[in-house]
Amino acid sequence: MTLAQHHHIDLTLINGYLEALDIVVxxxxxxxxxxxxxxxxxxxxxxxxxxxxxAWQEQCHKMKGSAASAGLSQVHQKLILLEKSTEDSQTKTQHLKALSLLNQQGIAAFGQWIEEQ
Structure with a gap:
């Protein structure tokens, strides 16, 4: 796993999951x-x-909790910033694209971690 991938996931959290849970879970x-x-x-x-x-704040808040639970630290950090954002729709659309990309990268990093176990 590369350093960039480590950056996307909370290894302490998911390694802790591995101590308590089966990799299938x-x-x-x-x-x-x-x-x-x-x-x-x-x-x-x-x-x-x-x-x-x-709705923007509620949905960002909801996803923030999910990302934290899944150990996707970059997604979580981005959502902390976005949740309170009151910028215009065009700016929020750009934030959403960035969030979506971070989410894909975090999921890929977590998947890579699972493969390495």
């Missing part, structure tokens, strides 16, 4: 996170399209 956790994050990103996008600040 951890893979299921990641699969569940992937499904949930797709729903979250769709809901965040809807909030941008509808210019709904309350």
């Amino acid at each position: 951890i893979q299921q956790m990641l699969d569940l996170y992937i499904q949930q994050s797709e729903l979250n990103l769709t809901a965040i996008n809807r909030a941008v399209v509808e210019t709904d600040q309350k």
Whole structure:
């Protein structure tokens, strides 16, 4: 695993999961996170399209918790910043693209970690 991949995931957290859980369960956790994050990103996008600040904050908050639980530290950090953002829709659209990319990178790093176990 490269240093860049380490940057995306909370190794202390997921190594702790490995001490308590079977790798199959951890893979299921990641699969569940992937499904949930797709729903979250769709809901965040809807909030941008509808210019709904309350929904934006709620959906960012919800995804922030999921990302933290899954050990996706970069996604979590980005959502801490985005949750309170009151920028315009165009700017939020750019943030959402960056968030989506970070999410993909975090998922890939977690998947790589699982393969190495």
